[in-house]
Amino acid sequence: MLHSKTRWQSPAADPEKNGELARSLSISPLLSSLLVQRGMNTADKARVFMDGGAEDSHDPFLLKGMAEAVPRIRKALQDEEHILVYGDYDADGVSSTALMIYLLRHLGASFDIYIPHRSNEGYGLHNHALDWALQQGVSLVITVDTGISAYHQIAYASGLGIDVIVTDHHEPPELLPEAYALINPKLPDCPYPFKGLAGVGVAYKLAEALLGSEVPEEWCEIAAIGTVADLMPLLGENRSLVRRGLTSMRNSPFPGIRALLSVSGITMSTVSAVNIAFGMAPRINASGRLDHAGRAVTLLTTSDAEEAEQFAGELDLLNKERQLVVERIVGEATAKLEERISQTGLPDIIVLAEQGWNVGVVGIVASKLLEKYYRPVIILDIHPDTGMCKGSARSIPGLDIYEALSSCAGLMDHFGGHPAAAGMSLPQDKLEDFDAALNAYAASILTPEDFVAVTAADGEVSIADLSLQAALELERLAPFGMANPLPRFILRGAAVKETRKMGQDGKHLKLVLQQDKVTIEAVAFGKGPLADLLPAGTLIDVLAELSVNEWNGSRKPQLMLQDLAVPAAQLFDLRGAADAVKQAAHIQELIRSYSGSNPVKTAAVFQNSRMSPLRELKGMSLWVYDEDAGISPLHQGDSGSDQTEITLLCLLDMPETPEQLEALFTAFPRTENIALLHSIRDGRDRLQVPTRDHFKSLYKLIASIAATATPEHEVLLRLSRQSALGVRMLGRMLDVFDELDFIKRSGGSITFVTQPAAKSLTASEHFVRLGKTAEMEQYFMEGSRGELQEFMLSRRLGAS
Known part of the structure; x- marks a missing residue:
């Protein structure tokens, strides 16, 4: 199961x-059912959804702030002002910056770009960058995919005589910056009908406002990359932008996009949004995570095919390096969390921080831990010199992480983001209070149902x-x-x-x-x-x-x-496993991911004679077969009510008797899965279902071998030489003869009884038991998985 x-x-x-x-x-x-489920329940809605329509696109001047921004940019162009495009280091920020470069090139503007270094500077607008801009003669800053929370920095820019136009799509804070213009569809009083634009989508609308119908169609490719990469809803205007972008991308004029598709192993003629999300976006993001995002911007804006191939190759290598870094940090974070769980249990919100956790990948690490533990996760890197912690959060549907962070805003120097993902920075000495405050907030919001992952x-x-x-x-x-x-x-x-x-x-x-x-x-x-x-x-x-x-x-x-x-109980047929102990640990680990809401509990059962080390059976309840009780715990602490909760039973060795098999089912009544890991005996070592002919032949041989008292081991040795049966089988048959008084055992020797009383073989308990044991052994040694499963099911029902 x-x-x-x-x-x-x-x-x-x-x-x-x-x-x-x-x-x-x-x-x-x-297809009809899918359309209805997604809200396209009329023919008109469905046609627009499938084929597109004019209503997908909205007038850019419906965006609040656009009417102020456009004349200011036209004035800057007319007066030959130097403009700074200030972007962000993720794929949306890179795409937004690239789109603004194409726009300003098209307009013949004088401009520079600035993207902060993720590790050295962190997210958002920075005063030192504004100081640098002033030195470059900048009088107008246009932010893309950032700026909505930069209240103090924009005030600083104003003091320097620099106007700032903010284009952003992040959640606006209560205190908005006093910029020359704020363009963000999520502003409370913005009448723009579609609120789901990415940062690059807002930048594209600015291009539309400035160029009207003259926006080059290929710019949709850049908009598509940022929209998909930033996990924006592919509905309405985003759907139209991405669809148009993908169509253009199949014959892209951009050397950078062609090279990026190539290193990502994507066929240009069939490129899809899924390809962007899992092929292109990770490589663009790798630039900002492990190096500087400027490299990705250059890739998307170069006109030189050779340069594009070089940068695409570099991003591919960075992405491979990023994967290794993520793997290391996930391992370290998991070990740290498991230690905490063993002491205080799994928290409602997981907060983990450590030096050397590359701030560029902590968001990916948070996503992987969320997937494993299904809890909101915050992973932070601690700067070794300053003690400042920078991190990323990922959340589950039941908790708006932006609201959760807002509830303890006083503990952080900076934060921002969405309901599902956010970033923050805070001093190390406030980490403990930060963790406690977030978990106190979560306790008031989350219910047990919120911790059950649901897939639609x-x-x-x-x-x-x-x-x-x-x-x-x-x-x-x-x-x-x-x-x-x-x-x-x-x-x-x-x-x-x-x-x-x-x-x-x-x-x-x-x-x-x-x-x-x-x-x-x-x-x-x-x-x-x-x-x-x-x-x-x-x-x-x-x-x-x-x-x-x-x-x-x-x-x-x-x-x-x-x-x-798998809804039904299962029998895992791994008979003859080279290393039963190692295989048992492997099966336990496999099932752990498919154990439902209850953790997998495993018991391993083996013969007392087993010599192999058992250290790999960590966390398992260990049991041995017992002639009297059937089975018994190897350690006294394993005996108790917990054995009824065992869900995986690993038989390292097969039971030797039907009584031991019954004892297994009695001891572990709720077992969902049984793994058979026992070795396969050679043919002569196996028991056979006894017949009269077996005993008739053996009787004659014993008569010739043990007419006088003969040591039993010598009798068995001579019998095995003269018979096709093995020593195990012959020994069991001697037990039958002994019980029926056909032989006498005394002092380790056997003597043949020449004139025994006539008795039926079926009168012997040993004969009946040998038959049952041999039948069981045949199933365990030779039966198909289906036959063995049916056999064990019938015995299990009998035991219960």
Whole structure:
């Protein structure tokens, strides 16, 4: 039994609306249901969503501040003022800066750009940068993707005689800066109808206000990158910008974008928003995380193809380095958190800080810990000299992290962000109070339900619904991203027909699933080890995205697995494992991610004679087989009520008797999964189901060997030479003869009884027990997984 990592939720279907929309637009019921669920429940709305329309774009002068900003920029152009574009170091800030460079070049302006260094300077407008701007003769600063919280810095700029136009999209604070113009759709009194623009989207609207219909179409490519990278909702105007950007990108005139697509392994003709999010954006962000974002700006704005290839290659290398840095910090942060959990439990908000945690990647680390623990996470780097802490937060849907930070604003020097993500800085001596204040706030907001991760699905379907035509038709909903995710479907009760690992070191998993004779391939990246837990015949539920797999000119539908569950108890057939102890630890780790809301609890059972070290069975309850009690704990502390909570039972050795097997099921009644890890005995070492012929042959041999008292070990040795049976089997048969008085045992020797009383073999308890034990051993040694599972299920029901 494997539990899904998250709780899947799919909306109730509305067959009437779905059918009506499907008929009016001549689309499939699957596509129609998706449109209805996403609010496109009329033919007109659905057409605009799928094909676009004029209503997607709004007059840029509806943005408050635009009417003031445009004349000021025109004046600067007319008077040949020197302008400074002040950006940010993330992909949205880089894209915004690049777009402003194209705009100011187009207008023939005199300008410079400034992007702060993430580690050395941090986010936002800085006074020292304004001092530098003054030295360069700057009289107008245009901020992009930043500035809405820079109250004091903009006041400082005014004192220097520099006007500041702010273009931003972050949440406005209560105290707004007194800039020459503030352009932000989220300002409380801004009438702009679409509030979801990225920083680059606001910059694009400024370009529209200045150029009107003359904005070059290819600039949408830059807008698309920042919009997707900053996780803005792909609805309304963003959807239009990104769609147009992707269309242009397929024949991009920008050497930098072409080179970036190439190093990201993206085919230009099929580039998608998903490619931007997982291919292009991480490489652009790597520039600002580990170096300086100026390198990425140069890439996006160069006209030199050779220079573009050089910078794209550098960003690719930086991204690889970034991945290694993230991996290291995640390991350190996890160890630090686990130590805290062991002492005080898992906090509502995880706050971790340490020196040497590169401030450029702490946001990624926070995201990875959130995924693992499903708690809001704040990761901070402590400067070794100043003690200042700079960090990033990532949050779950139940907690607006910006509001949480606002509740303890007095403890921080600076903060800003969104409900789901934020950044902050504070002195090290305030960390403890910061942690306590945030957790006190969270305790008043969060409920137990908020800590259960929920994944939204788009409906429950069958494999028959997931045709190639359906997969192709779903592309009409693209581009996919925030607020318009790739459709996810729940498929229940699919049988695993084939399982195999693929990729380097078997890192990835490929399944063939079947339902009512219809099959489909499913791929799960990074889930290769799960192949051991999903043998053919397993019935599984999956949460998956539908895609098209193209190979050698053929196309077929394919599922991309996001999550899975096995509703029934499982038997993991790993018989003959080279290292049973190591394999048990591996299985425990695999199941840990699929254990649901309760942590996996494991028991390992083995023969007392086992000599291999057990140190790898950390955290497991250890048990040994016992001739009298069936099984008993290796350590007295393992015996108790906790054994009823065991969910994974690892049999390092097989039980020797039916009584030991029954004892397993009695001791561990709620076991969800059993892993068989025992060795496979050679043929002659195995027991056989006894027959009259076996005993008849043996009787004759004993008569010739033990006519007089003969040491038992010598009898067994001679019998094994003259018989096809092994010593174990022969010893058990001697027990039967002894019980029936066909032989006499005395002082370690055996004597054949020449005229025993006639007795039936079935009258012997040893004979009956040998039959049951041999049958059990046959299943454990030779039975298929299905046969063994059925055998154990029948014994388990008998034990319960």
